[in-house]
Each structure stands twice: as C-alpha cells, then as structure tokens.
Amino acid sequence: xxxxxxxxxxxxxxxxxxxxxxxxxxxxxxxxxxxxxxxxxxxxxxxxxxxxxxxxxxxxxxxxxxxxxxxxxxxxxxxxxxxxxxxxxxxxxxxxxxxxxxxxxxxxxxxxxxxxxxxxxxxxxxxxxxxxxxxxxxxxxxxxxxxxxxxxxxxxxxxxxxxxxxxxxxxxxxxxxxxxxxxxxxxxxxxxxxxxxxxxxxxxxxxxxxxxxxxxxxxxxxxxxxxxxxxxxxxxxxxxxxxxxxxxxxxxxxxxx
Amino acid sequence: xxxxxxxxxxxxxxxxxxxxxxxxxxxxxxxxxxxxxxxxxxxxxxxxxxxxxxxxxxxxxxxxxxxxxxxxxxxxxxxxxxxxxxxxxxxxxxxxxxxxxxxxxxxxxxxxxxxxxxxxxxxxxxxxxxxxxxxxxxxxxxxxxxxxxxxxxxxxxxxxxxxxxxxxxxxxxxxxxxxxxxxxxxxxxxxxxxxxxxxxxxxxxxxxxxxxxxxxxxxxxxxxxxxxxxxxxxxxxxxxxxxxxxxxxxxxxxxxxx
Numbered sequence: 001x002x003x004x005x006x007x008x009x010x011x012x013x014x015x016x017x018x019x020x021x022x023x024x025x026x027x028x029x030x031x032x033x034x035x036x037x038x039x040x041x042x043x044x045x046x047x048x049x050x051x052x053x054x055x056x057x058x059x060x061x062x063x064x065x066x067x068x069x070x071x072x073x074x075x076x077x078x079x080x081x082x083x084x085x086x087x088x089x090x091x092x093x094x095x096x097x098x099x100x101x102x103x104x105x106x107x108x109x110x111x112x113x114x115x116x117x118x119x120x121x122x123x124x125x126x127x128x129x130x131x132x133x134x135x136x137x138x139x140x141x142x143x144x145x146x147x148x149x150x151x152x153x154x155x156x157x158x159x160x161x162x163x164x165x166x167x168x169x170x171x172x173x174x175x176x177x178x179x180x181x182x183x184x185x186x187x188x189x190x191x192x193x194x195x196x197x198x199x200x201x202x203x204x205x206x207x208x209x210x211x212x213x214x215x216x217x218x219x220x221x222x223x224x225x226x227x228x229x230x231x232x233x234x235x236x237x238x239x240x241x242x243x244x245x246x247x248x249x250x251x252x253x254x255x256x257x
Numbered sequence: 258x259x260x261x262x263x264x265x266x267x268x269x270x271x272x273x274x275x276x277x278x279x280x281x282x283x284x285x286x287x288x289x290x291x292x293x294x295x296x297x298x299x300x301x302x303x304x305x306x307x308x309x310x311x312x313x314x315x316x317x318x319x320x321x322x323x324x325x326x327x328x329x330x331x332x333x334x335x336x337x338x339x340x341x342x343x344x345x346x347x348x349x350x351x352x353x354x355x356x357x358x359x360x361x362x363x364x365x366x367x368x369x370x371x372x373x374x375x376x377x378x379x380x381x382x383x384x385x386x387x388x389x390x391x392x393x394x395x396x397x398x399x400x401x402x403x404x405x406x407x408x409x410x411x412x413x414x415x416x417x418x419x420x421x422x423x424x425x426x427x428x429x430x431x432x433x434x435x436x437x438x439x440x441x442x443x444x445x446x447x448x449x450x451x452x453x454x455x456x457x458x459x460x461x462x463x464x465x466x467x468x469x470x471x472x473x474x475x476x477x478x479x480x481x482x483x484x485x486x487x488x489x490x491x492x493x494x495x496x497x498x499x500x501x502x503x504x505x506x507x508x509x510x511x512x513x514x515x
Binding site: 040041042043044045046047048049051052055056059060063064066067068070071072073074075076077078079080082083084087088089090091092093096097100105106109110117120121123124125127128129130131132133134135136137138146210214217221255256257 | 280283286287289290296299300301302303304305306308312315318319322323325326342346349350353360361363364365366367368369371372374378381382385386387388389390391392394395398399402406409412413416419420421422423424425426427429430431434437438439442454455456492493494495
C-alpha cells in the first residue's frame, strides 16, 4: 500500500485491473435531491449568538421587573407545633396532593405517579416511527386529536374532582365495602375508564402509534394541569374547594408561591 | 475602520485569545463556532427552520437562562445565609431589610425558580408535540425527563431554606408523600430528612442538595443533553424534509400495492 501511494500511476493501473462491482442493496425511496433545493442553512455566527443574547436580555429584564414589583413570600419562623391551614406542598406538587384527596395514598401518590413517569420515559420507544418528526402535531388529524382530547379532559377531570369532593361516596360507603375496594380499586377503575375512553373512540379510525401516544400524553398533560390548578388555586382552609377569589378568612392561594 | 480592525485582529494579543480573524467571512465565522468553548455547542451552520421561534418557542434556552440567573443569584444569596434552624430565618429577614438589593435578589431567585419549572415542563410538551423525541433522539428524551425531575428536586430542596411556616409545612406535606411508598418509602423519607420529621438534619441535607449536588448534576446532564442534540442532528425541525420524503415513499408503496 505504501508503495502504491508513492507511485500513483502504478496504483491506478493496478486498481483498474482488479476493480469489481457488486450490487449491495436495493433501496425503495425517491432519489435524494428530487424536487428539493440545497438545505436551507445559514452561518450560526452571528445570527444565533445575537438571538440568544436577545432572549437572555428579555428573560432577565422581565424577571427583574417582576422582582421589583412582587416580593417573594415570607411567613413567620417555622413552628412545628402550629400547623398552617391549609398546609400545601410547593405548587408543582399540588397535583399530587390533590390526587391524594381522591383515593388511597399508595394508589394516588405512588402507583399513579410511577406509571406516569414510566409512560413519559417510554414514549419514544412506544412510538418509534420517524414520521412527523419536527412537525407540530404531525398532521391536521393529529392537531384535531390533541384538541378534542384536551377539551374532553378539561371537562371530565374538573367534574371528577368536584363530584368526588362534594358527594364523597367513598366516605359514605366506608365500612359497608372493603376499604381496598373503595379506596383503591374503584378510583383506579374510574381513572382507567377516563383514560381509555378517548382511545376507544380513536381506535375505530385505525390510529398510528403516534396518534395513540399523542392522545395519552394529552390526557396526562392536561390532567396534570387541571389537578395542579385545582390543588393550588381552588383549595382553601381545611383543604376544601372554594373559588380562588372567594376564600374564607384572609387566605389567598397566591401567598403559597 | 478596516485598518483598525485589521490591526487589532492581527495583533498577537488578539490572536492569543481568539484563533481567528474578524468574523466577516465564511472561514472566520466557522472558526468562531469551532474554536470557542461556548459557541461550539452550536454547529457552524444551522438550518433556518430550527431558528424559527414558532417551532421551538425558545423554551429550552429559556430554561437554561433561568438556570443561569438562579446560579448567579443563588451564589450571591449564599453570602447571607446559614443552614441552621436557629439562624436561617434571621438571615432571610436581614437580607430583606438590611442588605442592599437583598429583597430584589431573593425575589429574582424565587420567581426565576418558578420560571425554570414552567419553562422545563413546557419544553417537554413542545418536544412531544413536535415529535422531536423520535429516532434517533429517543435517548435525549430520557435525558430530558431526568433533567425535569432534577429541576423539581432543585426547586423543592430550595423551598425549605427560608425556614418559615410556608417552607416548613410545604416540605412536611411534600415529604410525607414519599412515606406512602410501601417498600422503600420510609427509607427514602429518612434519607431525605435525616430523621422522623423536618428539622436541623433535613435543613442541612436540603442545603447540600440545593447548592451543590443537584445544580452540579443539572449542569453535567445539561451538557450531555446539548451534546446529544448536536450528535442527533440538531433540532428536529430540519427533519421535515426527510418527513416529506418518507411520506412520498409510503405513498408510492401504497400505489404499487394497489
């Protein structure tokens, strides 16, 4: 080889004698450049640098403005002997705390969050088609599926929270049915039906795996928002449901930020 | 002007700092990106599509900016703080009433933390709805989920530090949830709190987690996250062309089947 590179003529002569061709693979696809211009790219410098600098300035200035006008809350020094009413977790865990109101802790605070996190991690492995990568909602149909699922959850979940709180069947039937059935099985079944229902509607139109995952993620995401808002804004003293603007006493849910 | 720029950019001092000339030509613009530790996160050229604000909404960058603001304000807050039950609250009141811009500093840290949680969650939703988790980006999605959990952890551990009623009872409620886990629950809870209830041990641990362990992990894993974005071919926005090609291929296949 080293000899050949030293003497290129000998190399090419040698190659022309021995070069053979073989068919490696047949690919079913349009030729790469058909109907496509060269990739639409620009130099990162300075455009990207300027865009990032601008966004940094805007975000920082907005934070600064807010910090000038709104003070971070500070209550009295911590006192383990006096419980605050209501005692709330930080706002991003209020969805979890709200869920605790609707069933057994092991179901609501352990099983369900575990399932949710595992589902979110598994998303790219459930839907591993490359179709629609980099396109919002993949298609018009995807957009419709997301919209209808979101509306459905926005109606059903607040209703569920409201009904389960004001007509606490689980409390009324306590003692008449096994606790396990009442606090774990039935709430799990109700949640299961709420999640499965849009899938049953979808399944009739032969959805792609992307559309199934999109429905499930929308159920999860919008439910998380509903439960978080319910816990954060609509729970007052005694962890009862109130309108955020109509809280008893001088409690304001915003003080918990 | 040209002569001044040339004089500066050809000087030995400039050349020792930046190994390229004034970036007004393709070569030097490439060198800016490849020879600078901060810019080399980006490729030399990017597709116009991936710069579209309508596509990415800038949420990943906003999360990173929030993290930057939190690091700076957090570092400054550490100068007026001690993680002890007796002194923590006192330091916060001193910070708010006697330290110049102390209240402002604390406000920015607080609102910045909320912004980061919101931005990270929305970033996840954006990545999901644009299908940007699809192959070859599956693993980076998982890395992103880890970063989301770390972000919540960073915010949660910081919540206790002012040691007021709000902090104390929020962490009491929050950690009691961990106790519901049947097998490891009590172990996790006692590791977190260092005792049966929120006290000095919990404050010490939350402080160490909040100022060192979790931000360190976020920094490290964010580096991995961004490196993978590059290695997986940049933002998924530029995949749209591939998407069209695949759709066409499928259509052709369906027709030939019929």
